[in-house]
Amino acid sequence: MKLINTLVIVLLFIGTCNATSQGFGDGGTLSGNFQIDAQTYNADSVIGAPKVDEQILSNAYLNLMYRNADFEIGFRYENYMNPLLGYDPRFQGQGIAYRYIRYNTEMLDITAGDFYEQFGSGLIFRAYEERSLGFDNAVDGVRVKFRPIEGVEFTGLLGKQRLFWNKGAGIVRGANLNIDINEMVEELLPDDLSVRLGGSLVSRFQNDNDPFLRLPENVLAYSGRLSVSSMSFMFDAEYSYKYNDPSSTNKLNYNPGQGLLLTGSVFGDGFGFSLNTHWIDNMDFRGDRTARSNELLINFIPPLTKQHGYALSAFYPYASQPNGEAGLQAEFTYKIPRNTFLGGKYGTTLDVNFSLVNSIDSTRIDKYTYDAPFLGIGDRTFFRDINFDIAHRWSEDFKTNLNIVSLIYDKDVMENEGAPKYGKVSANIIILDMTYNMNETNAIRMELQHMSSSQDSAFFEPDNVNGDWFHVLFEYTVAPNWFFTVYDQYNYGNEFEDKRIHYLNGSVAYLTGATRIQVGFGRQRGGIICVGGVCRAVPASNGLFLSLATSF
Amino acid sequence: MKTLKYIIPALILASMLFYSCDIIEAPYEENFNPVEIDSAKKKVLIEDITGFRCGNCPEAAAVAHEIAELYPDNVIIIAVHAGALAVPTPTRNYNFLTLVGQDIAKKFNLPATPYGLINRKAVEGQFLLSPSSWATATTAEIQKDAGYKLEIQAEYESSSRTINLEANVKALAMGAMNHFISAYIIEDSVIQYQQDDRLYPNIHVENYVHMHVLRGAMNGSWGTELSDEPLMLNQSIKKNLSFTIPENKDWVPKNLSLVVMVRNNDTEEILQVEKVKLIK
Numbered sequence: 001m002k003l004i005n006t007l008v009i010v011l012l013f014i015g016t017c018n019a020t021s022q023g024f025g026d027g028g029t030l031s032g033n034f035q036i037d038a039q040t041y042n043a044d045s046v047i048g049a050p051k052v053d054e055q056i057l058s059n060a061y062l063n064l065m066y067r068n069a070d071f072e073i074g075f076r077y078e079n080y081m082n083p084l085l086g087y088d089p090r091f092q093g094q095g096i097a098y099r100y101i102r103y104n105t106e107m108l109d110i111t112a113g114d115f116y117e118q119f120g121s122g123l124i125f126r127a128y129e130e131r132s133l134g135f136d137n138a139v140d141g142v143r144v145k146f147r148p149i150e151g152v153e154f155t156g157l158l159g160k161q162r163l164f165w166n167k168g169a170g171i172v173r174g175a176n177l178n179i180d181i182n183e184m185v186e187e188l189l190p191d192d193l194s195v196r197l198g199g200s201l202v203s204r205f206q207n208d209n210d211p212f213l214r215l216p217e218n219v220l221a222y223s224g225r226l227s228v229s230s231m232s233f234m235f236d237a238e239y240s241y242k243y244n245d246p247s248s249t250n251k252l253n254y255n256p257g258q259g260l261l262l263t264g265s266v267f268g269d270g271f272g273f274s275l276n277t278h279w280i281d282n283m284d285f286r287g288d289r290t291a292r293s294n295e296l297l298i299n300f301i302p303p304l305t306k307q308h309g310y311a312l313s314a315f316y317p318y319a320s321q322p323n324g325e326a327g328l329q330a331e332f333t334y335k336i337p338r339n340t341f342l343g344g345k346y347g348t349t350l351d352v353n354f355s356l357v358n359s360i361d362s363t364r365i366d367k368y369t370y371d372a373p374f375l376g377i378g379d380r381t382f383f384r385d386i387n388f389d390i391a392h393r394w395s396e397d398f399k400t401n402l403n404i405v406s407l408i409y410d411k412d413v414m415e416n417e418g419a420p421k422y423g424k425v426s427a428n429i430i431i432l433d434m435t436y437n438m439n440e441t442n443a444i445r446m447e448l449q450h451m452s453s454s455q456d457s458a459f460f461e462p463d464n465v466n467g468d469w470f471h472v473l474f475e476y477t478v479a480p481n482w483f484f485t486v487y488d489q490y491n492y493g494n495e496f497e498d499k500r501i502h503y504l505n506g507s508v509a510y511l512t513g514a515t516r517i518q519v520g521f522g523r524q525r526g527g528i529i530c531v532g533g534v535c536r537a538v539p540a541s542n543g544l545f546l547s548l549a550t551s552f
Numbered sequence: 553m554k555t556l557k558y559i560i561p562a563l564i565l566a567s568m569l570f571y572s573c574d575i576i577e578a579p580y581e582e583n584f585n586p587v588e589i590d591s592a593k594k595k596v597l598i599e600d601i602t603g604f605r606c607g608n609c610p611e612a613a614a615v616a617h618e619i620a621e622l623y624p625d626n627v628i629i630i631a632v633h634a635g636a637l638a639v640p641t642p643t644r645n646y647n648f649l650t651l652v653g654q655d656i657a658k659k660f661n662l663p664a665t666p667y668g669l670i671n672r673k674a675v676e677g678q679f680l681l682s683p684s685s686w687a688t689a690t691t692a693e694i695q696k697d698a699g700y701k702l703e704i705q706a707e708y709e710s711s712s713r714t715i716n717l718e719a720n721v722k723a724l725a726m727g728a729m730n731h732f733i734s735a736y737i738i739e740d741s742v743i744q745y746q747q748d749d750r751l752y753p754n755i756h757v758e759n760y761v762h763m764h765v766l767r768g769a770m771n772g773s774w775g776t777e778l779s780d781e782p783l784m785l786n787q788s789i790k791k792n793l794s795f796t797i798p799e800n801k802d803w804v805p806k807n808l809s810l811v812v813m814v815r816n817n818d819t820e821e822i823l824q825v826e827k828v829k830l831i832k
Contacts, residue, residue: 203573209688
């Protein structure tokens with residue numbers, strides 16, 4: 001019914017737009033995109049792939065937008081019949097998951113319905129969609145953006161967030177002010193210096209009918225930020241404070257929360273260096289105090305770790321710890337110039353990255369409070385990652401990328417909510433990625449990856465994860481449309497002999513215009529996928545997969 | 553300035569948000585005394601979905617017991633072993649899984665444990681509730697008037713391992729179509745392994761006392777129709793159910809209890825629930 005209602009409204013809107021009304025042009029534009037990912041599942045006890053009653057599972061999304069002058073209307077239809085393994089089964093079903101009407105002019109931007117929004121870095125507020133995680137915390141309500149003069153933007157929002165096919169229990173309210181000094185007062189600052197200020201307030205209302213605890217019905221958070229940049233440097237600072245917010249995820253403590261982010265970068269001729277640090281205490285903020293896992297998050301902790309793109313370097317990804325973490329990330333990039341010894345004929349790009357995230361210094365006082373001095377650092381290392389990336393082109397037809405990663409991963413904190421079970425994992429990974437252009441249209445790429453890893457604690461139960469791994473991939477491209485890929489991941493160093501398994505997988509992809517179709521078959525290792533520090537577990541699977549994406 | 557006209561209300565609106573802030577000072581706990589509930593009020597069923605390898609689950613079980621202490625006589629707890637962490641492994645192979653438990657997990661799309669169902673009533677569209685919302689949901693349910701009065705009697709024939717149940721259902725309000733009666737068998741004091749993360753570093757409890765474990769259903773996972781026609785106000789109906797304990801089950805009859813519920817088969821909501829020990 002809801003689908004039909006929305007379609008009727010869209011069609012009526014298009015139908016009536018020829019009338020001469022303020023702000024309407026000749027006709028509008030209709031655009032959209034569609035994506036479907038489907039997979040078949042064969043039970044495979046060797047890799048731990050469970051039996052799936054439905055045998056075929058799929059996630060599908062259709063976005064449609066109509067824009068005409070200052071008006072925009074759109075919706076997204078989603079279909080999970082049933083959702084792919086690893087996605088929350090409560091997504092099961094179909095319907096309009098997102099719909100909005102928007103009026104956007106130079107001074108005023110009003111949205112009624114669902115919307116995404118971010119204040120500053122997201123530390124205090126971020127509503128976004130990340131399909132690979134099954135993450136969608138869109139706000140359903142009203143948002144007004146107001147730009148009275150150049151360089152000043154004020155945003156107000158009010159609504160409830162999405163929770164599968166319903167809304168979260170809490171009402172979320174927010175206000176944000178962004179000021180760009182350069183645009184506001186043109187002559188105040190030197191030409192190449194840019195200074196931006198911002199401040200936000202976010203609050204959640206949720207009734208307290210708990211018979212045991214006196215819970216705050218209104219939880220308020222505020223933040224302030226400053227950003228200074230020029231041609232050769234950039235500096236960002238953001239501070240956020242959250243009042244008492246006892247919840248499911250912070251053991252019902254009544255402490256306030258605080259977050260401080262400091263980032264600085266310098267860049268020059270062929271080089272760049274950035275230092276990114278943050279200190280976070282009790283900043284898990286949700287639209288329902290009883291929500292858990294990835295449900296109803298209001299804010300986002302910007303990650304301090306590099307998002308690795310290769311299979312083995314992304315094996316142990318970092319999961320943000322909003323309840324308490326202190327960390328830093330230092331990255332140095334240098335382009336060794338052409339025609340030097342190390343640069344070669346085409347130049348070499350060198351990238352060095354160091355990330356370290358620790359716990360914060362926290363001592364429990366009683367059941368509901370603890371003491372965590374501001375900027376205090378604890379002695380538990382959650383994650384440490386040192387990596388080098390060297391990209392070099394050897395000739396017109398041949399280029400390589402060498403990637404070396406050495407990481408320490410606290411598996412108890414990342415995967416077991418801190419409860420001791422696995423201990424820390426140390427892993428060293430080396431990856432060689434080579435691309436050779438055979439002729440104008442054909443190219444072949446090969447990846448050789450190796451990971452040696454060891455884990456602290458004794459192995460309780462055999463798993464498909466521990467030990468050393470080897471990964472080899474071949475990708476053959478026939479420009480402009482065809483991609484053929486085959487890879488094998490081999491857990492040759494597993495502690496348990498019968499778990500030394502090959503994960504063989506092949507796929508074909510076809511690209512044309514704005515459409516991409518990919519079909520593949522084989523075994524997929526169970527693991528974790530994280531985007532920006534927010535994670536989802538992916539169960540092992542064995543079968544055929546199909547993925548189609550197009551935009552129009 | 554024209555823009556001043558807009559900026560001032562905007563700033564006022566922003567400052568309004570500063571008032572939306574509650575700061576709670578210690579003590580944080582409410583004054584807690586066990587509450588007497590009128591016998592005509594609804595009894596509440598807490599289905600605590602758990603697993604023997606779920607280290608967070610004993611804490612959820614403690615939450616359920618706390619609620620039962622708050623409303624003695626009106627809260628009934630069942631531990632439903634379901635989900636990935638309830639599946640036996642080669643080293644720990646005692647099987648807590650049941651067909652009923654798996655049907656419950658499938659119907660409510662269980663993603664993980666612990667989660668709970670409070671009278672199988674959806675709160676803001678969600679059936680599965682996290683343990684920190686069980687007290688709130690139970691308090692809301694327990695204040696409602698009961699639509700039915702359930703009086704149950706059970707007897708056990710040890711020679712044939714047969715459980716016989718007699719339920720007298722009286723409608724305290726106008727009945728409706730599609731009301732089902734469902735009887736579950738639960739067992740106390742099942743001594744088996746449980747992972748309990750609260751006891752770090754000794755998280756492996758070999759002799760954990762599992763209470764009110766859901767063992768099976770007497771008449772199918774969702775029960776059978778209460779009556780052909782909806783019951784009229786004050787009308788009573790008698791239902792008899794029988795169940796023979798299969799040969800291979802290690803259930804101890806003196807630890808068994810029966811939980812009988814009248815449920816709305818359209819909305820899933822449990823309208824009334826009652827519990828009785830199999831052997832007094």
